[in-house]
Amino acid sequence: MARRRGSEWIPDQHGAWAMLAVPFLAGTLLSPRPGWAHAALFAAWLLGYAAVFHAQQWLRLRGRGLRSAGRHARPALVFGAAFAASGIPLAMLHPWLCGAALLAAPFVAVNTYYARTGRERALTNGLAAVVPACGMLLVAARLGGLSPAAAWPPALACLLYFAGTVPYVKTMIRERNSRAYRAGSVAYHAAALAGAACLSPWLAVPFAAYLTRAAALPGRGLRVPLVGATELACSAALLLTLPLLF
Template sequence: MAKKVQPVIPREHGGWAMLSVPFVTGMFAAKPTLLHIPLFLAWLLLYMASYPLLQSLKKAKNRSMWLSWGIGYAAAAAVFLVPLLIWNPWLAGFAPVQIALVLVAVWHVRHKAERAFANDLCAILLFCTGGVAAYMLGGGIWGRELLEVMLYNVLYFTGTVFFVKSVFRERKNKRWTMYSHTYHIIALLLPLFTLNPWMFLPLLYPLAKTLIFSGKTVKPMKVGMMEIAGSVQFVALSLLLLS
């Protein structure tokens, strides 16, 4: 009997949140259109392609399998992306920035430093470009409003990096716990100086979570559930406050 082929799917729940949250908030901060559907499908498939392609750089075993899945996902993404580029050639302007950020990820993979803080920040910026594209496809323009919508996403997801490190790899590092607390307090205050000062509200939950759990032993399952809850409340409040 032939062995059942299992699809290669990214396993990091944080990645799925970063893929979708900036896109959704950017889309609704402008105006949702039918064109957002193929754009999101292309964005989703490119993310799914990135996982096996990066794995192929780390694992010599079954490298052809990783490459096959990565190329397959990328080809599927092109089916949705190419027509969008034909009708909206300005979308190609995101490519140089995204390629540069992907190269940062490749460098960290090659140097076995995927968990480096700088790599996490670059991943957040990369995913936020999807939010920028969604905002502009919905009729938004370059300007302060766009920058601030993306700022809220960067503030939120950078906070998740601080939190996750403070309960796992840096749990016993008291300085890291202090860094996490300090960051979340600053992140909560920054929206007060933007066009949407009420956007401090979605950052209350991350602050409370950090003050309670940073530096403590927390089961991965519980951390995952808290992060999912955090993403849901961030999206819900953002849609209410930015629409």
């Protein structure tokens, strides 16, 4: 039972972890001066996500009048306190981090609204979550001394990829029978391929693979774990590619 209770504290949105990690790690790897501050900020970033996740679940379940909302209250408070303990010292050393948090706040508000109304699977909600996650590449890069001009292209590459995962994953699971979603996903990935090639011609290689999987895999009945493993491989390919190109 102890293991089961502990596992309930870990957010079960498995696809979110790659989106949380890849842009941040890419920004760190691209930095001229990666250091302990990146490790502290990464911890604060993950703790903040966990706190917000549980707070949103508490709002969602409480809005439906369910007593199960209570199980999210303690994790939200504990993770929130841990986030403050790790984030406040960083903000004192680097006050510009507060500005970055303010820029992310509207997107968190959108996610909270969709959670409160029980529409977390909405396309808009998924896209809103992608923006601040990819923005962490800019934050990690600046923390390590990389100029904004050098950080924007890889951040945009992350945005192009992770925005595409939102409709693509829907075509594999919840919208697997929707021709409109499939067509929209393929059209987006084709546009993303063109955009990525403008950032760097070599980015056309992974983005061509992303387009191929968006066109070829829906409708083949792949199991959810295999869909997740495929996306992890695609995310890892992006993480390996960005430091080589930028």
